[in-house]
Amino acid sequence: MEQIKPYKPKHKIRIVTAASLFDGHDAAINIMRRIIQATGVEVIHLGHDRSVAEVVDCAIQEDANAIAMTSYQGGHNEYFRYMFDLLKERGAGHIKIFGGGGGVILPEEIKELMDYGIERIYSPDDGREMGLQGMINDLVERCDTAVPDLEFPKGKSLENELEKKHPNTLARLISLAENRHEEFEKFLPIVEKEQGSVPVLGITGTGGAGKSSLVDELVRRFLIDFPDKNIGIISVDPSKRKTGGALLGDRIRMNAINNERVYMRSLATRQSNLALSKYVSEAVQVLKAAKYDLIILETSGIGQSDTEILEHSDVSLYVMTPEFGAATQLEKIDMLDFADIVAINKFDKRGALDAIRDVKKQYARNHGLWHTSEDELPIFGTIASQFNDPGMNSLYKMVMDILVEKANSTLNSTIEVTQEMAEKIYVIPPARTRYLSEIAESNRGYDAKAKEESKIAQKLYGVFLTVASILEMDQEKAEELFLDKSGLNEEEIESHIKNKESKELVNLLIKEFDRIKMHLNPHHWEAILKWKEKVNRYKAEIYSFKVRDKEVKIKTHTESLSHSQIPKVALPKYKAWGDILQWILQxxxxxxxxxxxxxxxxxxxxxxxxxxxxxxGGPERTNRRFHYVSMDMPAKRLSTAFDSVTLYGNDPDHRPDIYGKIGNAGVSICCLDDAKKLYSGFDLSSPMTSVSMTINGPAPMLLAFFMNAAIDQNCEKYIKENDLEKEVERKIKTIFKDKGIARPDYYGELPEGNDGLGLMLLGVTGDQVLPESVYEEIRVKTLNQVRGTVxxxxxxxxxxxxxxxxxxxxxxxxxxxxxxxxxxxxxxxxxxxxxxxxxxxxxxxxxxxxxxxxxxxxxxxxxxxxxxxxxxxxxxxxxxxxxxxxxxxxxxxxxxxxxxxxxxxxxxxxxxxxxxxxxxxxxxxxxxxxxxxxxxxxxxxxxxxxxxxxxxxxxxxxxxxxxxxxxxxxxxxxxxxxxxxxxxxxxxxxxxxxxxxxxxxxxxxxxxxxxxxxxxxxxxxxxxxxxxxxxxxxxxxxxxxxxxxxxxxxxxxGEYPIIGVNTFLSSKGSPTILPAEVIRATETEKENQIKTLQNLHKREASEAEKQLSELQEVAIKNENIFEKLMEASKYCSLGQITEALFQVGGQYRRNM
Structure with a gap:
């Protein structure tokens, strides 16, 4: 196949790439963004799990030509339509949308989406026909247009738009400065006239120092510190000299910027060997004209002598890592002469304490601060990747203080900081980092010992066989007569010796046997002695053993149709002790x-x-499927797949990019009642029931739902066993009457096999209707009984x-x-x-x-x-x-x-x-x-x-x-x-x-x-x-x-043959099969889930607020979070708990 050459764009093109919301499949979009970049495009990559709002905000702020998305987790119809509508609504309908999702997006859906206005959805067949580069060429060529003119809504002026900080206008002004400078100059007088006194913090440092994470942490603290202030960020990344493309990758590491008070623009240098774009000055002017309260300017990774940032900033922050080499290397870093503040990030790296000492000495020398205490120098160790790092807190406070001092800023920080240094909260103590190699060494040591012991056993076997041979006895009988715990039974052997010559020889052999046996582990000798007994136990009709102090008896053979006795466990027919011991040990x-x-x-x-x-679908549909697949099976081993909304710890919602994914490719579970309905009719405490839950990020919350559902099932059994139904029913009716809300229900008919167990206490928990002591006893017993896996x-x-x-x-x-x-x-x-x-x-x-x-x-x-x-x-x-x-x-x-x-x-x-x-x-x-x-x-x-x-x-x-x-x-x-x-x-x-x-x-x-x-x-x-x-x-x-x-x-x-795929094809060429029908959640199921959630929020509004506050307090105090989750999960939804924990534990930071 002829190699397709990359398309050469005529204009500078900017494309936002990402994977859709609640979608972790980022391999495809990573490959695509690499090829797009290599085709000469500036790519703003957002990574996986991105909402429509996040992508659209980014595309507008970045003034992108297009958005390229992958969607492999369902919900694509709603997702792409919502994106198209939102772009149009936000005055950015010119931004083209491209997508792909393998076979997940069906041909008729592709047609419908493209008819709706999506520029192109690429199918697997497109990939086969066009090739990857061919698809990217098509995408880039469709985007290859000049930056449009700057236009304003009717009756609006540039002054109005700047005052409102309208992102479309700011983005287009910066694009004009970059691409059509003469056009930008027409607006320059207004931009200059509107300039406010806005402080600029310049951040620079070596590539890989973690500047993006550090900026994100500064922004997060700023937004908390100043609830009514706005911040603008300009981030610069290098352009590729060969292709002109660039990877503008800072956004992927940032979580705090998804806030209406933050504007961020990524720029490519568009020139080699420089850390800043030629148009940084204009971009800063635009943000000053919009009167942002603080501007952060971040450069691309620099070498030792780059100091360009100083020309554009009031205060400069230099970010480095402890891995700079010898202390003499510090003398070559120009920024240590000029930086107002230095952050040594990744302070958990080896040698960090030595590094900060050396940097402080060098900084003091460079600035002539001979009499300043080291503790007073503006140099901080930080671990930006660690949530709520004390070093980051100190750095942020110093940055704000110096901005007030040097740039006449009015941003007086009220954040309180401790004098703690950044300290890594180690998951594995540093002294234990070799644990895997220690395991490898230990296991290899075991194997070597097993081999050595087997050799010793084999030598003993040789001596023993010689003795048996002299006494003219077969091995089996000799073992029976002559072996005991101590070794060879001399008395028994002597009674079988027939002449004097034999006696002398046998005595020598016994001594040799004893000498060799001294080197054998006594347990291994015992294993050899018991081998025959072990063989006989498996030959016997019944084998008995103990499991948790209970005797179990098992038949050792099954009979075939031919009346052969088939052993359940077959043992080797080894005679040699070395072979037997090696087999036992390995x-x-x-x-x-x-x-x-x-x-x-x-x-x-x-x-x-x-x-x-x-x-x-919803819990009811999955419950029906569970009862169908487990019908007539004595053991119920239920494995649960959850929809992507649940997998990412979110609640169902009418918002289209969420709505489309409710109950698709998994069950929607957002609260305790959902868990009760999901497993209703299965006795969760029975030893014949086990439940597996395929959930990871929010696993503790789903586990708490499950455990509480199991506890309430046993409460229900207790209520029925003690004829308390009427009394409990009265209590439940009173609870719902007082709250003025209807009781939750199982939607639809119960399936065959579902006796309704677990549904009596929908909307309430056992502790609300039973005495505390009774509930506690049931809770403890249930936790001891439940079987399963999360x-x-x-x-x-x-x-x-x-x-x-x-x-x-x-x-x-x-x-x-x-x-x-x-x-x-x-x-x-x-x-x-x-x-x-x-x-x-x-x-x-x-x-x-x-x-x-x-x-x-x-x-x-x-x-x-x-x-x-x-x-x-x-x-x-x-x-x-x-x-x-x-x-x-x-x-x-x-x-x-x-x-x-x-x-x-x-x-x-x-x-x-x-x-x-x-x-x-x-x-x-x-x-x-x-x-x-x-x-x-x-x-x-x-x-x-x-x-x-x-x-x-x-x-x-x-x-x-x-x-x-x-x-x-x-x-x-x-x-x-x-x-x-x-x-x-x-x-x-x-x-x-x-x-x-x-x-x-x-x-x-x-x-x-x-x-x-x-x-x-x-x-x-x-x-x-x-x-x-x-x-x-x-x-x-x-x-x-x-x-x-x-x-x-x-x-x-074709080197790896796959039958029916790349070889042994059918007469039709084994085409890709399209499904006759696709099973997806219905509108009714989605609405039911949202209704369940809304009812819960209404019913438990005050209690949920209290529980979430207590949950956060438990997390801050370093107490057991799951213990509190068991209580909070009775009143709170999955999404509420996730959001509460984000605030005290931090969100996951994506990687490129």
């Missing part, structure tokens, strides 16, 4: 360390590892999936608070986190990387919880894992390798007990291997992946539906997906054996290979400062993207 039977072949001696009968996955894996979100909503440190604190609460309340059967590799694999990682990153995240949680003083034996059992299963060879062993690495580390490195050593995991067949071509073939891939998982003894399994590549699964496709598991478990003969892959040469080879590959990855992560250090440099993201690109390249070229 493999062993299911249920015994190192748990390579499984966690429990036998699989639980009557409970196949099948999970029932659902999530669509995903809540925030590290994986940052690395792969992008549904982080809080700052990383705060999100981890919430996870720790949940786990602490679980320990205190003895929540033993519910997993506080599902450490997930699935999404890492779906983002493109290969199986080894998926496993290594997932386990490394798991060990990071272990280290964090230990640093908080938790007992590993108490939190270890609450950790679970979640993997993806593809068709690569490594997937055949992903579970056994995970179990082996985890158990060795927990036992050998952390000294954990057996229960904590067990790695429990859920596995899901690969979504990435579902293709939109020849979709019937997807079930074949899924079957093979399910076979891998079942043979590897997974704890639970979800099989994807074949049509998920093109639509939300139908009831028919879900039934087929479940049948895959059932056929393997019920019909496939070999699956009657529970360790079928054990003993295979290739499986053993693969296990060792993957295990070592994972340990090597641990070492690579350690080199980057552990998991959190590697995340800072985006190591995990980069590696995932590289591996994704490798797969896509081989798939595209």
């Amino acid at each position: 493999e062993n039977v299911p249920g015994e360390f190192p748990y390579t072949s499984g966690l429990y001696p036998f699989k639980r009968e009557g409970e196949d590892p099948t999970r029932m996955f659902a999530g669509e 995903q809540a894996d925030i590290l994986k979100e940052d690395q792969a999936q992008n549904t982080c909503i809080f700052s990383t440190e705060f999100a981890l604190r919430l996870m720790g608070d949940v786990q602490e609460y679980f320990i205190e309340q003895q929540v033993r059967n519910f997993y506080s986190v599902s450490i997930s590799g699935y999404h890492i694999a779906e983002a493109g990682a290969n199986p080894i990387t998926q496993l290594a990153f997932t386990l490394s995240n798991g060990f990071t949680y272990v280290e964090y919880y230990l640093s908080r003083g938790m007992d590993i034996n108490k939190f270890g059992p609450n950790l679970s894992f979640f993997f993806s299963n593809g068709v690569d060879p490594e997937y055949a062993v992903i579970g056994r390798v995970a179990r082996r690495i985890w158990s060795k580390a927990l036992k050998e490195k952390y000294g954990a007990n057996p229960r904590a050593q067990m790695l429990k995991y859920h596995i899901q067949t690969s979504g990435r291997s579902l293709h939109a071509q020849e979709i019937d073939f997807n079930d074949i891939r899924t079957t093979l992946q399910a076979l891998y998982a079942i043979y590897d003894n997974c704890n639970s399994l979800h099989t994807n539906a074949y049509d998920e590549a093109i639509t939300t699964p139908t009831e028919e496709s879900v039934r087929r997906a479940m049948a895959i598991q059932l056929i393997i478990n019920k019909e496939l003969g070999l699956a009657k054996n529970e360790n079928p892959i054990q003993g295979s040469f290739i499986i053993e080879e693969l296990t060792d290979l993957v295990e070592e590959a994972v340990l090597m990855e641990f070492d690579r992560i350690t080199e980057r400062g552990g998991v959190l250090g590697a995340m800072e440099t985006m190591y995990q993201r980069s590696k995932i993207q590289e591996e994704s690109l490798h797969y896509e390249t081989l798939k595209h070229s």
